[in-house]
Amino acid sequence: MNRPTCPLFSKELELHILEVKKGNRPNIGTFCKHCFHPFKIKNNTQVTNCKQCKKEIKSNEITTEVPREICLMLLEVRKIERTYVISFAFLGIFLSLLTGFSFLGLNFQFFEKNEIIGIIILFAYILVTGRLLANFFGGIGDKIGYLKARNKLNEQWQQWIKKK
Numbered sequence: 001m002n003r004p005t006c007p008l009f010s011k012e013l014e015l016h017i018l019e020v021k022k023g024n025r026p027n028i029g030t031f032c033k034h035c036f037h038p039f040k041i042k043n044n045t046q047v048t049n050c051k052q053c054k055k056e057i058k059s060n061e062i063t064t065e066v067p068r069e070i071c072l073m074l075l076e077v078r079k080i081e082r083t084y085v086i087s088f089a090f091l092g093i094f095l096s097l098l099t100g101f102s103f104l105g106l107n108f109q110f111f112e113k114n115e116i117i118g119i120i121i122l123f124a125y126i127l128v129t130g131r132l133l134a135n136f137f138g139g140i141g142d143k144i145g146y147l148k149a150r151n152k153l154n155e156q157w158q159q160w161i162k163k164k
């Protein structure tokens with residue numbers, strides 16, 4: 001299947017949408033009509049090529065605002081990515097707690113005899129491994145989340161193209 005690849009989102013467009021969402025700037029500017037990459041136009045010079053989608057831009061192929069649907073696509077991409085990172089990081093913390101308390105269970109007599117030292121060891125273990133595992137699994141979640149979000153974005157992009 002030879003589908004057109006989704007040219008969203010250029011870094012500049014991403015920044016624009018996030019700033020609009022925060023209310024720091026209005027959704028006004030000069031954007032590529034194909035991929036909504038924002039152009040900085042100096043002294044009325046004509047934009048001829050879009051750096052992002054590589055399309056040749058004619059004067060009527062510019063738009064002055066980013067459509068709501070496109071803004072929502074970015075927010076959804078971000079949400080999917082964030083959900084995966086956070087879920088995987090929690091999995092790391094959960095594994096740290098699970099192994100920590102399993103260790104306590106297996107060495108219960110030691111912990112019973114050395115209560116304070118045992119608790120210190122357990123907390124130190126959870127503190128260190130919790131952080132390491134959260135980072136490690138968060139990194140995996142980041143990669144999976146990116147792919148899932150990209151797939152979703154491509155789907156939405158196909159629908160967007162069909163609608164146009």
Ligand SMILES: [Zn+2]
Binds near residue numbers: 035037051055
């Ligand atoms: Zn473009």
